[in-house]
Amino acid sequence: MIERQPGGLYDPRNGDAPIDLERLVLTSPSQPTRSNRFSIYWIASGAGTVWADLAQHAFAATSLLFFVPYQRIRIIPASRIRGTLLQFHANFLCVETFHAETGCSGSLFNDPFGSPAVRLDARAKIEVPELIARIQREQTEQGTGHTEAAVAYLKLLLIVATRLKAREHAAAGAVSAGPRHPLLIALKDLVEQHYCTLHAPSDYASLLHVTPKSLNRLVRSQLGKTMTDVIRERILIHAKWELLHTLRPVKAIAAEVGFDDELYFSRLFKKATGYSPTYFREFETTIRGGSNLSMPLVQRTIPPLPAGKR
Numbered sequence: 001m002i003e004r005q006p007g008g009l010y011d012p013r014n015g016d017a018p019i020d021l022e023r024l025v026l027t028s029p030s031q032p033t034r035s036n037r038f039s040i041y042w043i044a045s046g047a048g049t050v051w052a053d054l055a056q057h058a059f060a061a062t063s064l065l066f067f068v069p070y071q072r073i074r075i076i077p078a079s080r081i082r083g084t085l086l087q088f089h090a091n092f093l094c095v096e097t098f099h100a101e102t103g104c105s106g107s108l109f110n111d112p113f114g115s116p117a118v119r120l121d122a123r124a125k126i127e128v129p130e131l132i133a134r135i136q137r138e139q140t141e142q143g144t145g146h147t148e149a150a151v152a153y154l155k156l157l158l159i160v161a162t163r164l165k166a167r168e169h170a171a172a173g174a175v176s177a178g179p180r181h182p183l184l185i186a187l188k189d190l191v192e193q194h195y196c197t198l199h200a201p202s203d204y205a206s207l208l209h210v211t212p213k214s215l216n217r218l219v220r221s222q223l224g225k226t227m228t229d230v231i232r233e234r235i236l237i238h239a240k241w242e243l244l245h246t247l248r249p250v251k252a253i254a255a256e257v258g259f260d261d262e263l264y265f266s267r268l269f270k271k272a273t274g275y276s277p278t279y280f281r282e283f284e285t286t287i288r289g290g291s292n293l294s295m296p297l298v299q300r301t302i303p304p305l306p307a308g309k310r
Contacts, residue, residue, distance in 0.1 A: 009036045010089045011287055018092035019150060021136050026081040031074040034274045036284065037087040038095060038109065039073070040157070041065035042132055046081030050074070052116050053233070053272070055225035059117040062125050064161055066108040066116050070273040070280075084132050086154075091288055093151055096241075107165050108158065112233035113188050113223060118161050118168070131157045183208065184222060187215075195234040196257050201227035236272050239265075243281040250277045 010016045024041065026048075047060045051074040052067060059065060067073055069089075075081070090096075095109055108118070120128055131153050138150040190207055198204065204227065205212040216227050223230065235257045242253045254265035269277045 008033050009283075010087075010091075012091070013287070017139075019086070019088040019135070019139065019154070021087075021132070021139060022085045024081065024083045024085045026075060026077050029074065029076045031072075034070050034072060035087060036069045037089045038069060039065075039067040039071075040086040041067075041075075042084040042086065042128060043081060044083040044129070046077060046079045046083075048075060048077040048079070048081060050076070050116065053225075054229050055223065057115045057117055057224055060119065062120045064118045064120070064128065066118070066161070068109050070275070072272075072274075084136075086132060086135065088154065089287075092147075093154055107162050110237050112191070112225075112230045112237075113184065114165075115224075118164050121164065124160055124164060127160055128157065131160070183210075183218065187219075191230060191234055195231055195238070199231055199235075199258055201231070204231075232268065232272070236269065239269060239277070240273075240280075243277055244284055250281075253277070 010018060010020075012018070018037075020037070026046070041064065043059060043061055043063050043065065045061045047058075050057050050059060050065060051072075053072050107114070134153045135150050135157075138146040138153070143149075186208060187204060190204055194203070194207075201216055202212045205215040208215065210218075212227075219225065219227050219230060238257055239253055242248055242256070243250075250266065251262045254260075254262045257265070259265035259268075266277055269275075269280070273280060275283070
């Protein structure tokens with residue numbers, strides 16, 4: 001069997017479907033092309049390590065992995081991995097909108113302080129494969145109302161995973177007796193308050209009354225990334241939202257998150273997503289039909305994808 005190398009940009013103008021399911025088999029490291037879809041990996045068997053941007057996380061069998069659009073991913077199997085890759089674009093299900101119902105954004109997706117992995121309990125080990133199979137069947141059979149049915153099953157899958165993640169957090173808080181857990185809670189609150197104005201790890205170390213070296217060591221050991229990574233991830237979440245849901249100039253968005261130099265901000269954004277802020281906005285707004293914006297649709301013409309990006 002050919003091993004799955006997922007990725008690539010969803011574009012409905014090419015006839016792409018906004019949801020895609022593929023059988024997953026991995027025996028060697030895999031670095032899929034960046035995708036503009038949300039990605040859910042169902043790891044039925046096997047184990048390994050995943051790099052999500054610059055953060056490293058371990059995962060085991062019977063778990064789910066969640067990744068946001070345009071994220072750089074590298075999966076390194078420790079043993080043969082079998083499962084399913086489910087990818088969907090916001091045209092199929094808008095995570096930001098659905099977040100109001102379930103809280104999945106900030107829990108499963110877009111959480112600089114969290115792991116992409118969710119371990120399944122005994123009940124979820126039965127429910128999750130069934131839900132994935134139902135989504136697959138709706139996509140294959142294309143019966144009456146198949147899109148609505150597939151969306152409903154996907155929502156149930158996200159609800160199951162969000163509940164499991166909430167239980168994980170509650171359990172971790174209950175058993176944590178050392179200073180690391182409360183310090184990370186305080187750090188998360190501080191980053192949320194100050195990410196637009198404070199970009200240096202030393203700023204947060206000072207607010208927490210610890211040394212920058214101690215703080216970075218803590219973050220690295222607990223989150224698998226550096227303090228700089230944490231701050232930049234939160235900045236980029238904000239920037240993506242503004243680019244997708246407003247028509248504010250890139251320069252104004254850059255200034256809002258603390259960058260007077262628009263070019264520096266654009267380089268940072270392109271390094272994180274693979275695309276410039278302007279192209280990111282134009283491409284996504286066009287393929288979403290302008291529905292991501294809080295104003296009437298304006299007809300837009302965008303250039304084709306850059307060479308090598310298809």
